[in-house]
Every structure is written in C-alpha cells, then in structure tokens.
Amino acid sequence: MDVRLTRSNLSGTVRAPPSKSYTHRALLAAGYSDGATVESPLVSADTRATARAVTAFGGSVDPREGGESTSDDSSDLPDADALVVDGFDGRPDVPNDVLDCANSGTTTRLVTATAALADGGTVLTGDASLRSRPQGPLLDALDELGVRAESTRGNGQAPLVVFGPLSGGAVALPGDVSSQYVTALLMAGAVTDDGIEVSLTTELKSAPYVDITLELLEAFGITAEPVGSETAAGAEGFVVPGGQTYAPPDGRYEVPGDFSSISYLVAGGAVAADPDGSVRIEGAQPSAQGDAAIVEIATRMGASIDWDREAGVITVERSSLSGIEIDVGDTPDLLPTIATLGAIADGDTRITNCEHVRYKETDRVSAMAEELETLGAETTEEPDVLTIHGSESELRGATVDGRADHRIVMSLAVAALVAEGTTTIRGREHVDVSFPGFFETMASLGAAVER
Numbered sequence: 001m002d003v004r005l006t007r008s009n010l011s012g013t014v015r016a017p018p019s020k021s022y023t024h025r026a027l028l029a030a031g032y033s034d035g036a037t038v039e040s041p042l043v044s045a046d047t048r049a050t051a052r053a054v055t056a057f058g059g060s061v062d063p064r065e066g067g068e069s070t071s072d073d074s075s076d077l078p079d080a081d082a083l084v085v086d087g088f089d090g091r092p093d094v095p096n097d098v099l100d101c102a103n104s105g106t107t108t109r110l111v112t113a114t115a116a117l118a119d120g121g122t123v124l125t126g127d128a129s130l131r132s133r134p135q136g137p138l139l140d141a142l143d144e145l146g147v148r149a150e151s152t153r154g155n156g157q158a159p160l161v162v163f164g165p166l167s168g169g170a171v172a173l174p175g176d177v178s179s180q181y182v183t184a185l186l187m188a189g190a191v192t193d194d195g196i197e198v199s200l201t202t203e204l205k206s207a208p209y210v211d212i213t214l215e216l217l218e219a220f221g222i223t224a225e226p227v228g229s230e231t232a233a234g235a236e237g238f239v240v241p242g243g244q245t246y247a248p249p250d251g252r253y254e255v256p257g258d259f260s261s262i263s264y265l266v267a268g269g270a271v272a273a274d275p276d277g278s279v280r281i282e283g284a285q286p287s288a289q290g291d292a293a294i295v296e297i298a299t300r301m302g303a304s305i306d307w308d309r310e311a312g313v314i315t316v317e318r319s320s321l322s323g324i325e326i327d328v329g330d331t332p333d334l335l336p337t338i339a340t341l342g343a344i345a346d347g348d349t350r351i352t353n354c355e356h357v358r359y360k361e362t363d364r365v366s367a368m369a370e371e372l373e374t375l376g377a378e379t380t381e382e383p384d385v386l387t388i389h390g391s392e393s394e395l396r397g398a399t400v401d402g403r404a405d406h407r408i409v410m411s412l413a414v415a416a417l418v419a420e421g422t423t424t425i426r427g428r429e430h431v432d433v434s435f436p437g438f439f440e441t442m443a444s445l446g447a448a449v450e451r
Ligand SMILES: O=C(O)C1=C[C@@H](OP(=O)(O)O)[C@@H](O)[C@H](O)C1
Pocket: 020, 021, 022, 106, 177, 178, 179, 180, 183, 205, 206, 209, 332, 333, 356
C-alpha cells in the first residue's frame, strides 16, 4: 500500500510508542517465569511474533482488560495497556508447529535459544527478509554447547531446526554481526543447569542492546554480567549463572518509551516544526537505550532540542542543520533517520561504522542511499560508511520504495515533510512492525498524509 505526503509544518504534543526491544525481552522473560504482567507493552507485528513463541512453548499471553485473546497463537493479539503472561517456568514445551517469526530478527534470535532448552525439535522461519538474515554464529554457538542447531538450507539462514536440551557451558562468539546472539544466550542461560559463559571473538556492535538485556534481566531478578567492563561496550564477554528463577517484583514489569521511534519525531520536529510552534514528545524517560543518542546527534547537527529527562519530555524546534560525522556502531537503527537529516542538512554527513546495518530487514545503507537519491540528494556509499552530501538544493517529491522495511518507510516520511510537492512511499503498512500508529501520529502533528 502507498502513502502520499505533502510538504507540511508540524506542531503539537504526541506520545512515544513503547519500546520494541524492551517488550520482546519482557514478554520472553515473563515466559521464562511462572507468570508476570507486562505493563505498557508495544503490541506490534514483531512483538506479536514473540508472544506467539511464548504461547507455543506452553505459556499464554492475554490482554489484561479483555480477558482471553481470540486465538491460541497470539497472532491477533489486540492492543492493550497490559499483557498478562502465563509463563512456562524455565521449561519450554516442544512446540506443536513451526514458529513463524515473521519479520522479527529479535524474535528469531531470542527464541532460537529458548528452543534449545526444549527436550525435542523446534522449527523457526519467517518472511523473505527474515530468511535472508544471518543466524550462523548463533547456530555455531549452540552447536558448540552440544545442541543440534541447523539452517535447513545450510546457509546460516532460516528456516532453522533446533534440537535441545541445552545444559549450558562456555562458548565463543563474534560480536560484529548481531548483539542479539548474546542476548539470546544470556536469557536462556539463566535457566540452564550450568549457566553460560560467552567470550567475544570480535568487538561487540550494537552493545547498548545488551545493556538493555542486562537491565531487564536485573528487573526480573536474574544475575548476569559483562566481563572486563562495567557495561556491554568494551566487554570481553558475559556470564550468566544457571539455575536462576525469573520473577519481577510484584509480578509486573513496565516498558519504557522507544527511542528508535522517537528518532522520527525528533527528526520531523527538527526539519519541519512550525516556525511559531514546536514538536513535544512525551514518554521519553531515560533507559539503557543507545538510540537516545538521537537527541545529542540532532543537537550536534544544530537542532534546537530540550530534553526534560525527569518528566520524559522532549521539545524540538525547527532549526538549520549542518552535516557532521557520526559513528553508528552502537546505534544501527538510527542510520535511516540520520541519513534523512543529512539530506536536509547543509554539508556532508558521514555515517561511519555501519556495515552491520546492512544485515537488517533490508540493506539499509544501500536502501537509504538509493531512495534519498530518488528524492534529489547526493550520496556516496562505501562498505562501512555512508556519506550524504547535503546542499542548499531542495529535496523533490517522487515515488520512493520503503523496501518493506519499517525504518526506511518512516525515515522517507520525514524527508517527505520538506520535499517540494508530493512524495509517494510504497509499503506504508510495514510501520506496523514497530510503530503501528506512525502515520496517524504524524497526521495529528499536522503532516499532510493521504492514504
Ligand atoms: O536486541 C534488540 O532489541 C535489537 C538489536 C539490534 O540488532 P543487532 O544487535 O542485530 O544489531 C537492533 O538493530 C534491533 O532493532 C533490535
């Protein structure tokens, strides 16, 4: 489905959606427990995939108010203020059917390690994008831990087949493909007999996502630690002792707002806030999310931003932006947003350390280079660097392809706010992966959105 956007000014107050990363982890951690309530969850296509997996392993996920969900596989889990999870208490059943992880890399990686705990076989698959993403290092790690874990096509990609049970042990793993492998092993390792010790054979990319995991594990009463560093960045590895029990205080866990989603609202305000107004974003409490760096990045580019951390409110005014150099090793999901800001800024924006951003729903480095060029920007792509040559020349509306990738669609929508004329973006429905109300939120701020 297409969406058409015309140059617009934004103003008003919106609320950030809940964090996808925390919701995945909270649903699975509640699954590993004997039951917990996840407050303010993100209910989206990706988190539904994790809810389905929890159900397939013998748990259940239901909205608090409405009682029962309408099916037993969580595919149609409705939006809810809270999700009540009945857990499988550290002992997952062997699923009755293939697990459909849809478009969600997080679900696939985290749940592959859960499947390794079951005493039998699990098959995991997903959509075409998911089936092109790398799973090899996690399969190798599980193999090293004595679990049969294979790609059916022998290419390190889903469909995957995993035969548990896993009892734990020590394993070496590269950190430069996906941090989600570490998260998967830490979450499952806590309920193994022997615990898991992961040593990294390369530097860890996307390290703040492992800090999110450590923060959430602590909130569920689980001990797990980086080795050789206080935080995941710079760690030589990670240790999680076995035999632990997931149990959050009072049986509940509250999900914070999502800074990757907030990045589109911040960028929208910085480039298109009404000259007499501002964009105000609620639900922006500090947490372990590396993507909170969008506030500092946009500020360095010249945006006028105030972040009241205690109130969790960000206020952005329109400003002239200038290109800068930004390392996205820790913040891969910000690349599309920064690329759009770079196309509107004056001068070059160099986005470095971005090779791992090619392993997402699509190769986001190429996708943003090509789609921004269609809108009139000039870009230079290297394996590990994307440079956007911003200039005084304006972006022009055109038809662009969202590449069936939620972040590409939302970043192009921000560019469309300032492009001359009308921009048509293909695949608007993909925002359901992480920010289901994205276009409604933009329209409520005054964006001219036509569907
Ligand atoms: O663990 C997570 O919640 C995520 C980790 C990151 O992936 P990688 O670790 O594969 O870079 C990020 O890109 C993804 O959107 C969410």
